[in-house]
Amino acid sequence: MDFPEIIFGNVDSLEWARVKIRHAMTLDTKLARQIHHMSKCLKGTYTALEPYFRRYIEKVCKECENPCCVNRHGFPDFEDLIIFCALGECFGPFDCTQEDTEPCQFLGEKGCTLQRCERSYRCTWYFCDKVFDRFEAEDQKAFARFERLMDQLCQQRIDIIKSFKRLWHLELGTTRL
Ligand code: SF4
Ligand code: SF4
Numbered sequence: 625m626d627f628p629e630i631i632f633g634n635v636d637s638l639e640w641a642r643v644k645i646r647h648a649m650t651l652d653t654k655l656a657r658q659i660h661h662m663s664k665c666l667k668g669t670y671t672a673l674e675p676y677f678r679r680y681i682e683k684v685c686k687e688c689e690n691p692c693c694v695n696r697h698g699f700p701d702f703e704d705l706i707i708f709c710a711l712g713e714c715f716g717p718f719d720c721t722q723e724d725t726e727p728c729q730f731l732g733e734k735g736c737t738l739q740r741c742e743r744s745y746r747c748t749w750y751f752c753d754k755v756f757d758r759f760e761a762e763d764q765k766a767f768a769r770f771e772r773l774m775d776q777l778c779q780q781r782i783d784i785i786k787s788f789k790r791l792w793h794l795e796l797g798t799t800r801l
Contacts, residue, residue: 630702635720642705645706648795665780666741667741673777691727692750693747707741707781708742711741713741713742
């Protein structure tokens with residue numbers, strides 16, 4: 625089952641998805657508790673990853689003359705909103721009047737102004753080859769640990785989304801879309 629698409633820049637579509645996800649989380653308390661527990665493990669992985677981002681990745685991005693951060697990347701999809709809800713994070717506000725190809729509105733002078741777990745997932749896993757090549761060349765062992773943690777993060781995310789699908793089926797059964 626695919627989740628609905630959130631249309632870029634459409635604040636109604638974003639708000640609709642948030643409300644539906646929050647409501648779905650109330651439909652099975654036991655499952656929602658499990659998801660909450662899983663989200664704590666996910667947050668732990670984000671925390672474990674943070675030193676690697678800071679030490680090996682951010683310094684390259686901060687020097688970048690042409691950052692890849694644009695509004696389209698900073699805008700979350702439905703699965704991102706599930707994860708934000710599970711983590712108790714609240715995305716936004718997002719200025720929907722800005723073009724998708726303009727520099728991302730969350731990009732500050734010192735890089736992204738959002739915490740890692742508040743960003744869309746693509747902002748966590750995507751970095752250009754230059755970043756990864758320099759990281760690997762600088763410290764191969766650290767790079768291998770970073771990759772293992774990124775795989776763990778990906779799997780934890782998949783597990784939360786899979787569990788949420790059961791709640792979403794309940795949501796679809798109780799409401800007309
Ligand atoms: S990932 Fe690459 S292109 Fe994007 S900001 Fe970092 S260095 Fe620049
Ligand atoms: S990393 Fe931050 S600044 Fe860059 S696109 Fe994502 S949200 Fe925007």
